Amino acid sequence: MCVPSVFLFCFCVWIFCMTYEAWRSLSQDMPYEDFMAQIQACPRECHCPHNFPSAVYCDNRELKRIPKIPPHTLYLYLQNNLLEALSKEALSNATQLRWVNLNRNRITNEGLEEGALGAMAQLSQLYMDDNLLTSVPAGLPHSLEQLQLSRNRISTIPAGVFSGMDQLNLLDLQGNKLMDGAVTEVSFKGLGGLVQINLAKNQLSSMPVGLPPTTMQLFLDSNNIERIPLDYFKGLPKVAFLRLNHNKLSNSGVPRNVFNISSILELQLSHNQLTEVPFISPGLEHLHLDHNQIKSVNGSDMCPVSAKALEDYANDNAPKLRFLRLDGNDIPPPIPRDVVTCFRLLRSIVI
Ligand SMILES: *[C@@H]1O[C@H](CO)[C@@H](O)[C@H](O)[C@H]1NC(C)=O
Ligand SMILES: *[C@@H]1O[C@H](CO)[C@@H](O)[C@H](O)[C@H]1NC(C)=O
Ligand SMILES: *[C@@H]1O[C@H](CO)[C@@H](O)[C@H](O)[C@H]1NC(C)=O
Secondary structure, eight states: OHHHHHHHHHHHHHHHHHHHHHHHHHOTTSOHHHHHHHHHTOOTTSBOOTTSTTEEEOOSSOOSSOOOOOTTOSEEEOOSSOOOOBOTTTTSSOTTOOEEEOOSSOOOTTTBOTTTTTTOTTOOEEEOOSSOOSBOOSSOOTTOSEEEOOSSOOOBOOTTTTTTOTTOOEEEOTTSOOBGGGOOTTTTTTOTTOOEEEOOSSBOSSOOSOOOTTOOEEEOOSSOOOOOOTTGGGGOTTOOEEEOOSSOOOGGGSOTTTTOOTTOOEEEOOSSOOSSOOOOOTTOOEEEOOSSOOOOOOHHHHOSSOHHHHHOTTOTTSOOOOEEEOTTSOOOSSOOHHHHHHOTTOOEEEO
16 A cells, blocks of 8 residues: 555656756746746646746647636737637736737627726737627727738728727738728827837728828738829828739829838839839939839939039939839840949949
8 A cells, every 4th residue: 555655656656756846947937926827727628838838839739718828928829710809808817918929710799798808907818810890999008019810801991990009010911901091191090119010912992091100011012002192102201012913003192202211221113104213312222113104214304412412422422222122114125324323322223
């Protein structure tokens, strides 16, 4: 009788030592009691690695409901399941979540219990790509820094939905069903720190209004945009990366000076209907004009600085263009000499 219990005792000590050792060597940032509580509360459906106890992996498991998430979870992986809803209850103990991945599920706006998102008071990144949302969800946590909502069915942005969201720097709404009427002066109100917005693959025929003046990256590829108002970029004094590939822009819809933006570094206008090279600013480094209907390039017309300024090699205002794509147009080679004369820093030109 004695031998098995001694054996059992030793075994328990051994298990304890192993667990303790795992915690000690790998999880020193989590107190031992928390580590044990976390491991013990790990749902049967999920994987809670001992060497990364703040992460809980419940992805790719055909889950239809969210299991009870342990209390010390910071990173929660729920992508690729069959979830239709997000309840407040399931996450009620996980009060410290920073990062939640719900990509590729079947979550609808109706399935989001009121307050379920907002309860994650420290959440900084929320991934909800490839779900069934029809509008930007209400009650988002104000701590959010990145919000990914691409490839849903979003056609509305409820007024005030972003109010108080000063921390958000990235908003991804690509691959949705936004039309002009859904994007108004108030749509993005509250996004005081927005840096990057992706509205590609929607159904916009006009440039979106009401973007925060902090915006640096604006992606609008694959819409139906035909024209850009003359003063459009006056409201976006920091814009540096602008992508408008696969739209319906022609020179009649693009005022000659509209891209003369002092902050711009990259301009992508591939697959449009331009017949002339638009005027660019001296600071532009990357220009994509491939697959338009441009027939000729005149370097002196295109050059953003005067011939006199070009002669002065020490001039800081010399054009910065380094990369130029012109392929897929009707421009006969060779590259005009005056292009090379103007853009002295040009490293690559595709024609
Ligand atoms: C929350 O934690 C308590 C105490 O550990 C536990 O009894 C309860 O089932 C947990 N609830 C959820 C939803 O995880
Ligand atoms: C481009 O903008 C600058 C100021 O940002 C201005 O000085 C310059 O004249 C403009 N170029 C043209 C061709 O209008
Ligand atoms: C380019 O444009 C300038 C001024 O608009 C003109 O004087 C010049 O002849 C043009 N060059 C070519 C090669 O067409």
